[in-house]
Amino acid sequence: MKKKNRTFGVIGLGRFGYHVARTLAQGGAEVIACDVDEEKVREVSEYVSLAYVLDATDAKALKESGIANVDTAVVSVGENIEASILIVVQLKELGVKEIVAKAVNPLHGKVLEKLGVDRVVYPEKEMAIRVAHSLLAGEFIEEIPIGEKHSVFELKAFDFMLGKTLRELDVRRRFGVSVLAIKRGENLIVNPMGDEKILPGDILVVLGTTEQLSTMASQ
Template sequence: MKEKRIFAVIGLGKFGFHVAKTLAERGMEVIAIDKDEDRVKEVSEFVTQTYILDATDEKALRESGIKAVDVAVVSVGENLEANLMIVMLLNELGIKEIVAKAINPLHGKMLEKLNVSRVIYPEMETAIRVANSLIAKEIIEEIYLTENYSIFEIKVPQFMVGKTLAELDLRKKYDINVLGVKRENSVIINPAGEFMLQDGDILIVLGNINNVMDLL
């Protein structure tokens, strides 16, 4: 059974709203925080608890009970000063895992110096996924992990049909790791080397986008 963790989402713009809603829909406890009453009201039907407060106010943030959360997501990206102040306050409150939205690489570097667990660039990551899918229509989905690595779902190219994973040896030839294969309504996780690919299969792989493009 998946461990039920408690999340706080601070800042309920488009990004924060969808993070909070998705976490809640997947069974997580979510505390949603924003100083805008309308934004809080919009997400209140999905999440566990809501607070209308300015998260740069240490007293208000502390009184919200945020110290009990496992992960805090700071999605106040547009206001640089507020974003950094909130992260500093969360560190002082002892939040072990902090995920923060950045508006540009310089902002991201500042967040990294504050020891956030993960820096997210929503606009950049979305742009990269769209551009990659336009270049290679075989790419169905891309989950951005780092600047160099993503998880991809790709339609099996014709040259792979009828061949086993051992024959293709994607790790050696392309530095791509096969995590699974989608076939009709099932998913085969970590398929063996003798697994033979069929037309219509979807590969789930971990790799660098340049290597994936070489494969396609």
């Protein structure tokens, strides 16, 4: 039996909402997107399954859009905190299974949590943290947080690593960092062995903390 694609509703199509909707759709999900701004709806319509110009604070319009039936609704209404809260209340009453909402400040986030939002995101704060981490790590490319402190990082192999094997480098003992994989051109070496030598151009996929990566980068 073919696995059913996950369905998402994205409410509010500013920069954050637009990119969430487009990325979800490009990832194969079915996406219903809506905004009060006709131009924003037009821009995203070529990517998503359905796009509507509507006021999401209107419970009737929200229900008719089909968003009540999605697996996850993402509320990305700009700085209009009142509208954001009202939309979340409407979604809860419609029985949406999972709600993710953008908050503009900690107080807004606390209110959303009290309303039962499953995940509150702070886009500017999270992006600022990722940029800071990239500056600290130097050769950092990408980060996927997996806990309060630990993340999976993609980074260019540091100069001190080149020409040495993982056994010689012993980064787990020296820095507390685990090498999960090595990207070498089109090839991906998963769970590399100790005798694997690091070559120029290698991209390492590692598990660790920002502090551990900063220590390793300073070698």
